[in-house]
Amino acid sequence: xxxxITLTGLVATNPRHIVTNEGLGITSFRLASNQRRFDRAQxxxxxxDTNWYTVTAFRQLATNAAAxxxxxxxxxxxxxxxxxxxxSGDSRGTSIEIDADSIGHDLTYGTAEFKRPTLTAxxxxxxxxxxxxxxxxxxxxxxxx
Amino acid sequence: xxxxITLTGLVATNPRHIVTNEGLGITSFRLASNQRRFDRAQxxxxxxDTNWYTVTAFRQLATNAAAxxxxxxxxxxxxxxxxxxxxSGDSRGTSIEIDADSIGHDLTYGTAEFKRPTLTAxxxxxxxxxxxxxxxxxxxxxxxx
Amino acid sequence: xxxxITLTGLVATNPRHIVTNEGLGITSFRLASNQRRFDRAQxxxxxxDTNWYTVTAFRQLATNAAAxxxxxxxxxxxxxxxxxxxxSGDSRGTSIEIDADSIGHDLTYGTAEFKRPTLTAxxxxxxxxxxxxxxxxxxxxxxxx
Amino acid sequence: xxxxITLTGLVATNPRHIVTNEGLGITSFRLASNQRRFDRAQxxxxxxDTNWYTVTAFRQLATNAAAxxxxxxxxxxxxxxxxxxxxSGDSRGTSIEIDADSIGHDLTYGTAEFKRPTLTAxxxxxxxxxxxxxxxxxxxxxxxx
Numbered sequence: 086x087x088x089x090i091t092l093t094g095l096v097a098t099n100p101r102h103i104v105t106n107e108g109l110g111i112t113s114f115r116l117a118s119n120q121r122r123f124d125r126a127q128x129x130x131x132x133x134d135t136n137w138y139t140v141t142a143f144r145q146l147a148t149n150a151a152a153x154x155x156x157x158x159x160x161x162x163x164x165x166x167x168x169x170x171x172x173s174g175d176s177r178g179t180s181i182e183i184d185a186d187s188i189g190h191d192l193t194y195g196t197a198e199f200k201r202p203t204l205t206a207x208x209x210x211x212x213x214x215x216x217x218x219x220x221x222x223x224x225x226x227x228x229x230x
Numbered sequence: 231x232x233x234x235i236t237l238t239g240l241v242a243t244n245p246r247h248i249v250t251n252e253g254l255g256i257t258s259f260r261l262a263s264n265q266r267r268f269d270r271a272q273x274x275x276x277x278x279d280t281n282w283y284t285v286t287a288f289r290q291l292a293t294n295a296a297a298x299x300x301x302x303x304x305x306x307x308x309x310x311x312x313x314x315x316x317x318s319g320d321s322r323g324t325s326i327e328i329d330a331d332s333i334g335h336d337l338t339y340g341t342a343e344f345k346r347p348t349l350t351a352x353x354x355x356x357x358x359x360x361x362x363x364x365x366x367x368x369x370x371x372x373x374x375x
Numbered sequence: 376x377x378x379x380i381t382l383t384g385l386v387a388t389n390p391r392h393i394v395t396n397e398g399l400g401i402t403s404f405r406l407a408s409n410q411r412r413f414d415r416a417q418x419x420x421x422x423x424d425t426n427w428y429t430v431t432a433f434r435q436l437a438t439n440a441a442a443x444x445x446x447x448x449x450x451x452x453x454x455x456x457x458x459x460x461x462x463s464g465d466s467r468g469t470s471i472e473i474d475a476d477s478i479g480h481d482l483t484y485g486t487a488e489f490k491r492p493t494l495t496a497x498x499x500x501x502x503x504x505x506x507x508x509x510x511x512x513x514x515x516x517x518x519x520x
Numbered sequence: 521x522x523x524x525i526t527l528t529g530l531v532a533t534n535p536r537h538i539v540t541n542e543g544l545g546i547t548s549f550r551l552a553s554n555q556r557r558f559d560r561a562q563x564x565x566x567x568x569d570t571n572w573y574t575v576t577a578f579r580q581l582a583t584n585a586a587a588x589x590x591x592x593x594x595x596x597x598x599x600x601x602x603x604x605x606x607x608s609g610d611s612r613g614t615s616i617e618i619d620a621d622s623i624g625h626d627l628t629y630g631t632a633e634f635k636r637p638t639l640t641a642x643x644x645x646x647x648x649x650x651x652x653x654x655x656x657x658x659x660x661x662x663x664x665x
Contacts, residue, residue, distance in 0.1 A: 090523060091236040093308070145339075165555070178612075179616070186338075195344050197334070197343060199303055201340040233382055234380075265378060324468055443633070453528070478626075479626055481624055483581045484636060489632045491593075491629060
């Protein structure tokens with residue numbers, strides 16, 4: 086059982102992209118997730134507290150997120166929660182990280198033009214998606230609105 | 231308690247966008263969600279069964295999804311499950327719909343250029359996002375990778 | 376990515392427990408999940424549509440669920456969605472199954488007395504939980520309300 | 521959008537139950553959630569990191585949880601994440617709370633005897649569950665394993 090969560094929110098810092106000595110790409114940024122709640126007294130939706138998360142992506146998702154996401158944009162992200170204690174000099178604390186499985190721009194707030202890149206060797210080895218997949222799925226008829 | 235779910239998968243039909251007589255925008259499309267499982271005998275991730283869903287979006291999300299999403303793209307979507315019985319002539323069945331809260335292109339599979347539109351009156355009334363929100367959130371310092 | 380979902384609802388049929396020729400225990404029952412939504416006009420929470428699911432459990436969870444759960448009780452369940460087409464004589468249709476990872480009685484609606492059984496060989500091999508686990512976790516201090 | 525999450529784990533402290541001056545019941549305890557991951561090299565499931573959460577329940581769920589849950593038991597919980605900064609004397613930190621919607625004993629690890637209490641006035645006003653509900657749902661036929 087992994088502690089999976091899905092969040093929508095505002096990207097609050099420009100994504101940082103690094104590549105480790107072993108060639109692993111990592112991208113991370115801070116996300117502000119605003120919770121909304123219905124207030125019966127005021128009969129309106131109000132902004133609740135803001136939760137702050139550090140979102141981290143790896144490999145091809147890291148590369149694409151760094152090339153696509155900017156501070157100030159709205160996104161959705163699904164991934165695994167990791168609660169970590171950290172220390173830096175005299176200060177210490179707890180951070181809540183989301184190890185992202187998938188990230189996308191939130192189309193509630195804008196439009197997006199999607200481009201499929203030439204896959205890297207690492208990625209294509211990991212998840213090959215042959216064209217017959219698409220053809221097979223297209224055979225299933227759509228059902229109306 | 232609402233039956234919320236987050237899915238990643240392949241858009242299998244071109245999105246259909248309609249506007250009702252009351253002015254409500256609705257967009258829907260079929261989504262093929264491939265489940266992956268680890269096979270111990272083969273020591274590899276295998277494609278499991280495919281689940282088929284009808285994804286439905288409303289209002290501004292419907293408008294933006296129709297302008298952004300094409301058959302064959304990979305997306306993630308979070309929303310509420312609705313299980314409906316349908317009848318059409320002699321045939322009948324059960325469909326599983328996802329009433330989408332949020333949709334985005336899955337950046338695991340490509341890059342995306344995001345554009346924030348001029349908000350429609352309907353949407354801006356519903357969810358006003360003043361600029362001070364962004365400034366406030368930007369004050370929180372990023373924590374490292 | 377698996378299509379995981381968490382549901383709360385009413386057990387609508389007495390659980391059926393079978394053991395396959397290979398010795399695999401399986402328990403299943405129907406679950407009615409009532410969605411609640413806030414109606415602004417009436418300023419009250421209303422019952423929305425009911426979603427119907429077939430919940431299926433395996434191995435030790437199947438054994439314990441069959442011994443614990445009765446029709447009419449409120450439960451919560453987390454698991455993976457499986458959408459299946461079925462045929463039986465002339466009739467056919469689609470069923471939505473939840474392959475349960477975990478099931479419990481919903482303590483919103485009552486109290487429960489929990490008993491840890493002697494583990495079966497199958498289960499204890501699969502998930503050994505040594506006592507030092509508990510001692511280790513108990514070392515973490517509680518933080519107040 | 522609320523930051524909902526479902527967790528399974530070990531109750532690491534005895535639940536504390538208080539009633540505020542306004543008559544609001546609150547129960548809280550610490551939960552250790554062990555993540556499991558498949559290690560390809562060892563071809564086995566291994567325990568991963570442990571995430572620590574403070575789980576908080578209110579009203580009838582608080583009363584029933586306090587009467588049912590003990591340190592050392594396995595539970596599942598679904599609720600909303602709240603990330604809070606705290607200060608106590610010289611020390612400060614961040615805590616991750618789960619505001620519980622529903623809690624139950626995890627039947628993967630034992631059996632439970634469920635008892636529906638006489639509802640309190642507060643609760644019964646909030647969520648009335650007439651008997652016809654159950655009768656109505658029972659009309660839906662079970663579908664086989």
